[in-house]
Amino acid sequence: MEKYSYYERKVNYYETDKMSVVHHSNxxxxxxxxxxxxxxxxxxxxxxxEDMGYVIPVLDLYGQFKESIRFGExxxxxxxxxxxxxxxxxxxxxxYDETMTKxxxxxxxxxxxxxxxxxxxxxxxxAPELYAKFVxxxxxxxxx
Amino acid sequence: MEKYSYYERKVNYYETDKMSVVHHSNxxxxxxxxxxxxxxxxxxxxxxxEDMGYVIPVLDLYGQFKESIRFGExxxxxxxxxxxxxxxxxxxxxxYDETMTKxxxxxxxxxxxxxxxxxxxxxxxxAPELYAKFVxxxxxxxxx
Amino acid sequence: MEKYSYYERKVNYYETDKMSVVHHSNxxxxxxxxxxxxxxxxxxxxxxxEDMGYVIPVLDLYGQFKESIRFGExxxxxxxxxxxxxxxxxxxxxxYDETMTKxxxxxxxxxxxxxxxxxxxxxxxxAPELYAKFVxxxxxxxxx
Amino acid sequence: MEKYSYYERKVNYYETDKMSVVHHSNxxxxxxxxxxxxxxxxxxxxxxxEDMGYVIPVLDLYGQFKESIRFGExxxxxxxxxxxxxxxxxxxxxxYDETMTKxxxxxxxxxxxxxxxxxxxxxxxxAPELYAKFVxxxxxxxxx
Numbered sequence: 001m002e003k004y005s006y007y008e009r010k011v012n013y014y015e016t017d018k019m020s021v022v023h024h025s026n027x028x029x030x031x032x033x034x035x036x037x038x039x040x041x042x043x044x045x046x047x048x049x050e051d052m053g054y055v056i057p058v059l060d061l062y063g064q065f066k067e068s069i070r071f072g073e074x075x076x077x078x079x080x081x082x083x084x085x086x087x088x089x090x091x092x093x094x095x096y097d098e099t100m101t102k103x104x105x106x107x108x109x110x111x112x113x114x115x116x117x118x119x120x121x122x123x124x125x126x127a128p129e130l131y132a133k134f135v136x137x138x139x140x141x142x143x144x
Numbered sequence: 145m146e147k148y149s150y151y152e153r154k155v156n157y158y159e160t161d162k163m164s165v166v167h168h169s170n171x172x173x174x175x176x177x178x179x180x181x182x183x184x185x186x187x188x189x190x191x192x193x194e195d196m197g198y199v200i201p202v203l204d205l206y207g208q209f210k211e212s213i214r215f216g217e218x219x220x221x222x223x224x225x226x227x228x229x230x231x232x233x234x235x236x237x238x239x240y241d242e243t244m245t246k247x248x249x250x251x252x253x254x255x256x257x258x259x260x261x262x263x264x265x266x267x268x269x270x271a272p273e274l275y276a277k278f279v280x281x282x283x284x285x286x287x288x
Numbered sequence: 289m290e291k292y293s294y295y296e297r298k299v300n301y302y303e304t305d306k307m308s309v310v311h312h313s314n315x316x317x318x319x320x321x322x323x324x325x326x327x328x329x330x331x332x333x334x335x336x337x338e339d340m341g342y343v344i345p346v347l348d349l350y351g352q353f354k355e356s357i358r359f360g361e362x363x364x365x366x367x368x369x370x371x372x373x374x375x376x377x378x379x380x381x382x383x384y385d386e387t388m389t390k391x392x393x394x395x396x397x398x399x400x401x402x403x404x405x406x407x408x409x410x411x412x413x414x415a416p417e418l419y420a421k422f423v424x425x426x427x428x429x430x431x432x
Numbered sequence: 433m434e435k436y437s438y439y440e441r442k443v444n445y446y447e448t449d450k451m452s453v454v455h456h457s458n459x460x461x462x463x464x465x466x467x468x469x470x471x472x473x474x475x476x477x478x479x480x481x482e483d484m485g486y487v488i489p490v491l492d493l494y495g496q497f498k499e500s501i502r503f504g505e506x507x508x509x510x511x512x513x514x515x516x517x518x519x520x521x522x523x524x525x526x527x528y529d530e531t532m533t534k535x536x537x538x539x540x541x542x543x544x545x546x547x548x549x550x551x552x553x554x555x556x557x558x559a560p561e562l563y564a565k566f567v568x569x570x571x572x573x574x575x576x
Contacts, residue, residue: 013324013334014167014317018160018215024490025158025460029302032457036301046301047360058456060496065489068550071162072335118500157468157478158461168346169320172313173446180445190445191504202312204352209345212406216479262356302455306448306503313446359450 004041006076006096007034013071021068028061031093031107034077042137044130054113054121059088063107067097074098081138086124088112089134148185150220150240151178157215165212172205175237175251178221186281188274198257198265203232207251211241218242225282230268232256233278292329294364294384295322301359309356316349319381319395322365330425332418342401342409347376351395355385362386369426374412376400377422436473438508438528439466445503453500460493463525463539466509474569476562486545486553491520495539499529506530513570518556520544521566 009030017023036046049056069075075095082090088110095105113121124131153174161167180190193200213219220240227234232254239249257265268275297318305311324334337344357363364384371378376398383393401409412419441462449455468478481488501507507527514522520542527537545553556563 012317012321014161014169014320016162017158018162018164019487019489020162021489023158024493025457025464028457028460029300032302033300045360055451057451057453057500058497060494061456062492062494064492068489072333156461156465158464163343163345165345168349169313169316172316173444176313176446177444189504199307201307201309201356202353204350205312206348206350208348212345216477302449302457304450305446306450306452308450311446 001042004038004079006078006100007037008074008076009033011069011071011073011075016071019068021070024063024065027063027065027095027105027107028058030075030077030095031061031063031079031091031109034079034093035091035109038079038081042133044133049113052127053116055116055118056111056113059110059112061107061109063105065105067102067104069095069104075104076100081134082108082140084131084135084138086122086131087120089138145186148182148223150222150244151181152218152220153177155213155215155217155219160215163212165214168207168209171207171209171239171249171251172202174219174221174239175205175207175223175235175253178223178237179235179253182223182225186277188277193257196271197260199260199262200255200257203254203256205251205253207249209249211246211248213239213248219248220244225278226252226284228275228279228282230266230275231264233282289330292326292367294366294388295325296362296364297321299357299359299361299363304359307356309358312351312353315351315353315383315393315395316346318363318365318383319349319351319367319379319397322367322381323379323397326367326369330421332421337401340415341404343404343406344399344401347398347400349395349397351393353393355390355392357383357392363392364388369422370396370428372419372423372426374410374419375408377426433474436470436511438510438532439469440506440508441465443501443503443505443507448503451500453502456495456497459495459497459527459537459539460490462507462509462527463493463495463511463523463541466511466525467523467541470511470513474565476565481545484559485548487548487550488543488545491542491544493539493541495537497537499534499536501527501536507536508532513566514540514572516563516567516570518554518563519552521570 011022015022015026039046078094080092082092090110093107094103096103113123115121155166159166159170183190220242222238224236225233226236234254237251238247240247257267259265299310303310303314327334364386366382368380369377370380378398381395382391384391401411403409443454447454447458471478510526512524514524522542525539526535528535545555547553
C-alpha cells in the first residue's frame with residue numbers, strides 16, 4: 001500500500017475572522033479531518049474504532065502558525081504517524097499552500113484509546129492485529 | 145416566579161468573520177444558549193431531560209438579520225415560549241444591543257422531544273407535570 | 289452553460305454534538321459553502337465581489353431539519369437561485385443524503401449587496417452586466 | 433492593581449461532540465476569551481490595539497488535555513503573562529473545574545503584534561508606555 005500523501009481542503013468563508021485570515025482554532029479541525037482521512041485510507045476508519053466501543057481523544061496538541069491562511073485558498077496537509085505504543089500514538093502534520101512550496105503550519109498531536117467509560121485501553125491487548133497494522137504505518141520521528 | 149428576562153452575552157472575537165461582524169451561523173448558537181439558560185431558570189434544565197433519556201432537537205429555525213453584531217459588543221436576547229403542544233414547542237427570540245434600544249435579530253424555532261432511539265415522545269404522556277409546567281410558561285403567539 | 293448540479297460534502301467529526309448528530313448551527317455553514325461553490329461555478333466568485341468592494345450578508349434564513357446527519361455521511365446540497373432583484377437575491381436549498389433519495393434539510397435564504405460602509409448597493413446600477421448574468425441563472429420560485 | 437484572577441465560563445451544548453465532551457478545538461477559543469478578558473482588565477483591551485492598527489495573531493499554541501469537560505460544567509481559566517519582549521509575548525493558562533480543585537487543561541501560547549500589512553511591530557518602539565505596562569504584568573516563567 002502506498003503511503004498516504006496529503007489531505008486537500010478549501011478554506012471556508014466562515015473559518016475566517018476579522019483579521020481576514022483563518023481563525024487559529026480551525027487548524028485543530030483541519031488536523032482532525034486529516035487524521036480521519038488518513039486512518040480511512042489505511043483501512044482503519046474512525047467508525048471502526050467507534051463500533052469497537054472506543055473513542056480516540058487528543059492528549060496534547062502543539063501548533064506553530066507560520067503563515068496565515070486566507071479564504072479562497074486551498075491547503076494541503078501532510079500527516080505522519082510518528083510513533084505508536086500500545087496505549088498512545090503520535091502524529092505530526094505540515095500544512096502547505098496548494099503548490100506545496102510554502103509551509104503554513106506545523107503541528108504535533110498525541111492520542112490514546114479509551115473505552116466507553118473513558119478508561120485507557122491497550123490497543124495491543126484488545127486488537128493486536130490492528131495494533132500491528134498501526135505500527136506498520138509509523139515513520140521514524142523527526143524534529144519539528 | 146418572575147418571567148425570565150433576558151440572556152446576556154459578550155461577543156467573542158472568534159465569532160467574527162472577514163466582514164468584521166459576527167458570522168450568521170453563530171446566531172443559532174446564541175439562541176441555543178438562551179433556550180438552555182431560560183429552561184434552567186424555569187427549573188427544567190436540559191440536563192434533566194437528558195437524564196430522562198430525551199433529546200430536544202431543532203425542527204425548524206427562522207432568523208432575520210437586521211443589524212450586524214461586532215466584536216466587543218454585549219447583546220441581550222429575550223426569548224419567549226410561544227406555544228406548547230404535547231409533542232412540539234415553539235420559541236421566539238429578539239436579540240438586542242446592550243441598551244435594548246436596537247433590535248439586531250429576530251428569530252423563531254420549533255422543537256420536539258425524542259427518546260434515545262430518536263422517536264418522538266409526547267411530553268404530556270411521559271411527564272404530565274413537566275408538560276403542565278412547560279405550558280404555564282408559554283405566552284400567546286405574536287407575529288414576527 | 290450547464291446548470292450547477294450539487295455541492296458534495298463529507299460530514300466532519302467536530303460538527304457533531306453530544307446528540308451524536310451534526311449540530312444544527314452547521315447547516316448554515318454547509319449552505320454558505322454551497323452558495324460560494326455555485327457562484328464560482330457560474331463565473332461570479334465571491335472574491336470578485338470582494339475585489340469590487342462589496343460584501344454579501346445574509347438577510348434572512350429559514351431551515352427545516354427533516355433528518356439528522358451523522359459523522360461519516362456524505363451529503364449533497366442542491367441550491368437554486370430563486371429570484372434576483374436589483375438589490376436582493378433569494379436562494380433555496382435541499383440537502384440530500386449521498387444517494388439523493390432522502391431529503392435531510394430544506395432551506396431558504398435572502399441576501400443583499402453592501403458597500404464597504406455597509407450601505408446597500410444596487411447590483412443593477414453598479415454592475416449591470418453582472419446583474420444580468422445573475423438574473424439569467426435564476427429559476428422560478430417554488431414553494432418549500 | 434490586583435492581579436487578574438480567573439475567567440469564568442459555562443460550557444455550551446454546541447461545543448460538545450459525539451464523545452459527549454467539549455471538542456478539543458474549542459479550548460483555543462476559551463483561551464482567547466481569557467486573554468481578551470485579562471487584557472481588558474489590565475486596561476489594554478484588544479479594541480485599543482485594533483484602533484492603533486495592530487492585530488495580535490497566535491504564533492504558537494500548546495495544550496495538554498488532562499480531563500474532559502462536559503456540557504453543564506462551569507470552568508475557570510487562570511491565565512498568566514509569562515514573558516514580554518519588544519516583539520513577542522507569552523501566555524500560560526490553566527483550565528480548572530468550578531471548584532478549582534481539578535486541572536482540566538494546561539496551555540501556553542505566544543503572540544506578536546502585526547501592523548495592517550501583517551508586518552511585525554515592536555511594541556516597545558511604537559508604544560513604549562504600553563509596552564512598559566505590559567511588562568509590569570508579566571510573571572516569571574514556570575515550567576508546564
